[in-house]
Each structure stands twice: as C-alpha cells, then as structure tokens.
Amino acid sequence: MTVTLYGVTRSRASRIVWLCLEAGIPFEQVPVIQARRIADPLAADAPLNTKSPRFLEINPNGLVPALRDGDLVLVESLAINLYLAKKAGAPIGPADLAEDGQTTMWSFWAATEVEPHAMHILFHRGYLPVAEREPAKAEAAVQALAPKFAVLDAHLAGRDWLVADRFTVADLNIAEVLRYAGMAPELFAAAPDVQRWYDACQARPAFLEMMRRREAEPA
Ligand SMILES: N[C@@H](CCC(=O)N[C@@H](CS)C(=O)NCC(=O)O)C(=O)O
Incomplete structure (x- = not known):
C-alpha cells in the first residue's frame, strides 16, 4: 500500500525518500515546507507548512517529516525509517x-x-x-x-x-x-x-x- 510522506525533500524527509526508493516502497509526497522558510506562514495564501493548522493535526510538534500508513501516523525521521525498513524486511530491514x-x-x-x-x-x-x-x-x-x-x-x-x-x-x-x-x-x-x-x-x-x-x- 502507498504510504504518504509529509515534508519537502529539502528537509529530514530526504531520509524517508531515500529509504522508500531503496526499498521500492511506493509513496505519495505532500511537500510541507518549513515555516521558517516563509515570510508569513499563517497567511491565507501561504503554502502548506509546518505551522499550518492542517499539518499540525498530523504532527502537533510542527516538524517534518511525518508519515501516514493507513490509520497509523508516525513522526521522527529515524523512527519512521526503522518502521519502513521492518515493513519491507531484509535486506534493508533487520533479518532477526x-x-x-x-x-x-x-x-x-x-x-x-x-x-x-x-x-x-x-x-x-x-x-x-x-x-x-x-x-x-x-x-x-x-x-x-x-x-x-x-x-x-x-x-x-x-x-x-x-x-x-x-x-x-x-x-x-x-x-x-x-x-x-x-x-x-x-x-x-x-x-x-x-x-x-x-x-x-x-x-x-x-x-x-x-x-x-x-x-x-x-x-
Ligand atoms: N527529530 C526530528 C526533527 C525534525 C525537524 O527538526 N524538522 C525540521 C526540518 S528538517 C522542521 O520541520 N523545522 C520546522 C521549521 O524550521 O520551520 C526528526 O528527526 O524528524
């Protein structure tokens, strides 16, 4: 099943992009950008960013990346990768x-x-x-x-x-x-x-x- 990755690749979401490409995991990427890179992150015409209320519902920490896999939502880039690697199994994931x-x-x-x-x-x-x-x-x-x-x-x-x-x-x-x-x-x-x-x-x-x-x- 396709997972959803929240975060532009110019962020720690890069780690998840690499893992998905390495393991052949299909993913859809929602390019949530860092709020600090935008003059007014809460402006009506601001792009989806880490301070957008819609994104804060996904990650109340206001940080990318975040991952959705069905009903499961995960944050913390390295933990997301450990999860995806176990889901994919060896060789990228642990064999035991x-x-x-x-x-x-x-x-x-x-x-x-x-x-x-x-x-x-x-x-x-x-x-x-x-x-x-x-x-x-x-x-x-x-x-x-x-x-x-x-x-x-x-x-x-x-x-x-x-x-x-x-x-x-x-x-x-x-x-x-x-x-x-x-x-x-x-x-x-x-x-x-x-x-x-x-x-x-x-x-x-x-x-x-x-x-x-x-x-x-x-x-
Ligand atoms: N420990 C977190 C750190 C996440 C983090 O700091 N993300 C940065 C981008 S790489 C962020 O979203 N910053 C928000 C901002 O700068 O506005 C992880 O590894 O996922």
Missing part, C-alpha cells in the same frame, strides 16, 4: 532480533550523540547568513564529534557496512545524519574508513535519485 537491536542502536546513537553537533556545523558553517554564524560553535561541534567519528571509524575497519554484511537502514540513517557534518571535512579526513563507507552509501542509485529530487526543489 539481533540485527533489529543493532539497527536501532546505531540510529539512536546518530540521533543523540551525533545530530545535535552536526546541526551546529551545518548552521554555523553554511546555512545561516554569514553575519549570524558563530565559528566557535562550529569548532566546538567538530571537537565534540571527533571521538564519535573515531568510534565509527574503528567499527568500520575491515567492514563494508555497519550491521551484518549488507547495506541496511542503519547505514542509511547514519549516513544521512553525517551529511549534516559535511562542512567539516577534517572529521572525515581523520576517519578514512568512515569516508570510504560514506562514499559507498552516497554512490547508491537511490541516494543519487533522492538528491536529484532534492536539488530540483527551490532552495
């Missing part, structure tokens, strides 16, 4: 309980240990107008992420993928979170096995198609 534990573990690791710092790098090295950037915040985030990259690098030494010997939702979720740290090339340079694995993730046709769709959207 141990793999389920590992894919969940790595996804929580990315959400709690990596993403907050990666967001500082993204905002203070690229996203914010130059006058609003605080280089010290980006530098502190790089310092905080260096040991996390070292952990990932050690895990990937001699391995192609994070869990089992195939590309799974764990690789996809972690690669998407690390993309937000992309403006800190020094982290990748110090972790060659992370760089090798990251390049392999981003060479996948489903990733390239997701990026093509993302770049086709207005900036």
Whole structure:
C-alpha cells in the first residue's frame, strides 16, 4: 500500500525518500515546507507548512517529516525509517532480533550523540547568513564529534557496512545524519574508513535519485 510522506525533500524527509526508493516502497509526497522558510506562514495564501493548522493535526510538534500508513501516523525521521525498513524486511530491514537491536542502536546513537553537533556545523558553517554564524560553535561541534567519528571509524575497519554484511537502514540513517557534518571535512579526513563507507552509501542509485529530487526543489 502507498504510504504518504509529509515534508519537502529539502528537509529530514530526504531520509524517508531515500529509504522508500531503496526499498521500492511506493509513496505519495505532500511537500510541507518549513515555516521558517516563509515570510508569513499563517497567511491565507501561504503554502502548506509546518505551522499550518492542517499539518499540525498530523504532527502537533510542527516538524517534518511525518508519515501516514493507513490509520497509523508516525513522526521522527529515524523512527519512521526503522518502521519502513521492518515493513519491507531484509535486506534493508533487520533479518532477526539481533540485527533489529543493532539497527536501532546505531540510529539512536546518530540521533543523540551525533545530530545535535552536526546541526551546529551545518548552521554555523553554511546555512545561516554569514553575519549570524558563530565559528566557535562550529569548532566546538567538530571537537565534540571527533571521538564519535573515531568510534565509527574503528567499527568500520575491515567492514563494508555497519550491521551484518549488507547495506541496511542503519547505514542509511547514519549516513544521512553525517551529511549534516559535511562542512567539516577534517572529521572525515581523520576517519578514512568512515569516508570510504560514506562514499559507498552516497554512490547508491537511490541516494543519487533522492538528491536529484532534492536539488530540483527551490532552495
Ligand atoms: N527529530 C526530528 C526533527 C525534525 C525537524 O527538526 N524538522 C525540521 C526540518 S528538517 C522542521 O520541520 N523545522 C520546522 C521549521 O524550521 O520551520 C526528526 O528527526 O524528524
């Protein structure tokens, strides 16, 4: 059955687009845009956005992505991907309980240990107008992420993928979170096995198609 994805691809909805393309899950995309990208999100002619009452009924947190699968509504991008991967089953999803534990573990690791710092790098090295950037915040985030990259690098030494010997939702979720740290090339340079694995993730046709769709959207 077709699932409905709420969120433009220039958001964390990218993660769900990649997963659906990778797993061959049919999806309809409702391009809910971030309210902060609109001058007056509540104006009568504003596009559907994260502050629109119609979207807040779906996700009262006012954040994209959200997913509808029949009567089920889910929010939180990495949890949505874990759900869809289990629905699709192996190879993208876990083949057994141990793999389920590992894919969940790595996804929580990315959400709690990596993403907050990666967001500082993204905002203070690229996203914010130059006058609003605080280089010290980006530098502190790089310092905080260096040991996390070292952990990932050690895990990937001699391995192609994070869990089992195939590309799974764990690789996809972690690669998407690390993309937000992309403006800190020094982290990748110090972790060659992370760089090798990251390049392999981003060479996948489903990733390239997701990026093509993302770049086709207005900036
Ligand atoms: N932990 C949430 C974070 C979702 C989130 O922060 N989404 C951003 C877009 S990537 C958003 O909707 N922001 C609303 C806005 O900026 O107006 C998840 O992973 O789904």
